[in-house]
Amino acid sequence: MNRAKFRMLRSALAVGVVAMLATACGGGGATSPAGSGKGGDVVAQAKSEGETASKNFTPALKDLIEKAKAEGTANLFVGSAKYTADQQAMLSQAVSAYFGIDLKVQTQSLGSWPDAYQQVSQSLKAGATPQIDLWVASMDFNSQLGQNGQAASVDWAALGAPADDILKVPGADSLYIQDSVRAIIYNTNLVKKEDVPKSWEDLYDPKYTGKIASVPLPTMWPAVGLATGQQQAVDMVTKLVKDQKMALLPSLSQVQQGVADGQYSIGIGLISEPLRGKGAPIASAHVKTGVIPAGAVPLKSAPHPAAATLLAYFLTQAKAGQAAAFQVLTWVKHTNEGTEAYEIANDAGVVVAPVDFQTTVVPEWVPKFSKALGLS
Secondary structure, three states: OOHHHHHHHHHHHHHHHHHHHOOOOOOOOOOOOOOOOOHHHHHHHHHHHHHHHHHHOOHHHHHHHHHHHHHOEEEEEOOOOOOOHHHHHHHHHHHHHHHOOOOEEEEEOOOOHHHHHHHHHHHHHOOOOOOOOEEEEEHHHHHHHHHOOOEOOOOHHHHOOOHHHEEOOOOOOEEEEEEEEEOEEEEOOOOOHHHOOOOHHHHHOHHHOOOEEEOOOOOOHHHHHHHHOHHHHHHHHHHHHHOOOOEEOOOHHHHHHHHHHOOOOEEEOOOOOOOHHHOOOEEEOOOOEEEEEEEEEEEOOOOOHHHHHHHHHHHHHOHHHHHHHHHOOOOOOOOOOOOHHHHHHHHOOEEEOOOOHHHHHHHHHHHHHHHHOOOO
């Protein structure tokens, strides 16, 4: 993709990406994540798993552990999210327990993915030492880092990561770490069990007129189209706006809260976590759903490259690491047990966007979704 096209896409994304990713995947734009309060369990799990797993660590992973031990710190980019000292300590204790070393994890909030990409890219071009070690974002941004020679080259397979967990783009192969899940949520007090949507077409039911909410972000809807087909998704949005009087709210976090509060029966574009875990009367409908993968890759010239690589391995390859990513960071991935995304994937199925989806399919369909949403 040429730079002009990337700048056009980035501009389109910048206005809405924070809202689009808030609560949908945690790190991309959430502002107030909450841990589950099970930190001790995660640390104990990490220690037990690590003792068993260490017997099968590859030579490359063993070497990486020693290098990370010497570095002692890993700075993790978490979008615009804010995490407490206790939450960061929980991550530190878990990864340390798994590998049997002392490794401090510090989360770094730099803003939305587009804003952070600008900061990081310009800083690296200027020859400055980056503020973060481990970059996490959707693959359009990772790909651009790779094209600019700003991502570190990591042989993830040599560390033991399976091929399905490696998102390959030139110059920035990344570990698959989280999903943005474009699902349907509903208020469990307002929607009867027998009325829970079983397909996207069920949203046309007259009983939901004026009771559906989503966001006016044309960059989000192509991910829904992964499950329905792009033209079908455009037609659906047109019907939902015109016939079902779908409310268009400023952010997905407001959609989620509106459904939890009972202002709306149905919400589109995210799953019900983390509010479901806090006892809110919401759940996700198990219908075929599109997901956008995000990858983790250390930055080139990062001050702690080995520690960053080891942290990415832990959060993606260890069950305890996956649990920590969900419980502390509220990051979800459809292959990680214990998450709502996993439930949807196993019951209804998900369609994972290819790594070039954001730079090929999305720009093509954004004008059509803009028209369907009444924005143009």
